[in-house]
Amino acid sequence: MFSKACEYGIRASIYIGQQSADQGRRVGLRDIATEIGSPEAFTAKVLQLLVRAGLVTSVKGPTGGFELTAEQLRTVTLREIVVAIDGGEMLQGCALGLRQCSARQPCPMHYQFLPIRDQLNELLRTHTIGELAGKVHDGLGFLKQFS
């Protein structure tokens, strides 16, 4: 569904958000990678994308790390994360790969596929990182499996 980069980006953002909301605490790269079960260096690349897009805040030096401001917790949506990493392709593209998804020359799946794609867009648009972080905080959601 999403790329690995995007999966890591979302999980990392939620973890950072949870720690920021919970303790007002910054978290370092090593901590993040451990807690979400992702490769450290690759996760760094993804986070740099999000920082440059203004979706996550980073601070250098001792006591530094990543955090989400109160405003970021409240306003940053899943959609913004996905677009920053994977681009808008999957959120607008044709299911069968036609260059342009449109009712002008629709593929045979177009009218069946559209409502599903729209629901996915809606899902991403209406869920903030802060909201998802809350679920993790309440033990209703996990960012890693232990088994």
Add this chain to the structure above:
Amino acid sequence: MFSKACEYGIRASIYIGQQSADQGRRVGLRDIATEIGSPEAFTAKVLQLLVRAGLVTSVKGPTGGFELTAEQLRTVTLREIVVAIDGGEMLQGCALGLRQCSARQPCPMHYQFLPIRDQLNELLRTHTIGELAGKVHDGLGFLKQFS
């Protein structure tokens, strides 16, 4: 959403199905690639997968080519095509990439994501190649854009 291989596979199957239903006519690789706008050799690889999976029929030699039998037209679903090419990953996997999508240790998106994934599964499961080929035949769907 789907891989390129899968997109080509679906479009090719529908085109083959349309020609089989319409004219009882076999179609060659070159014809297929031209009509759906895909790279010829790569499309061949994908079709070989589908033939081996029994979803498409091929005949060698002069007057040979690819076709869909009446039974294949009636029974082969999009889901079978997708599974044969991309595997079941996307149809069962976790949106955030957790190793196992399950209510035991769900990711924070699990309960919102599940109904959408289920609808996608249902869409693929309930549409046959013959049905989609009919739309193309009736000019209600296209497998390539001319612009």
Add this chain to the structure above:
DNA sequence: TGATTACCGGATATATTTGTCCGGTATTTG
């Protein structure tokens, strides 16, 4: 039977995604 046709299958090439390494820079602390 010989020649032609067209799918088959393996090897190879290219592009993209995923993952790693390492020195640079900004920041804190003593």
Add this chain to the structure above:
DNA sequence: CAAATACCGGACAAATATATCCGGTAATCA
């Protein structure tokens, strides 16, 4: 200021997806 910390950024490496090439094989037809 000096040393330690931790993100930044570019180069590099590996894995996978996409795409091509070419000889082999089966089938048709004259």
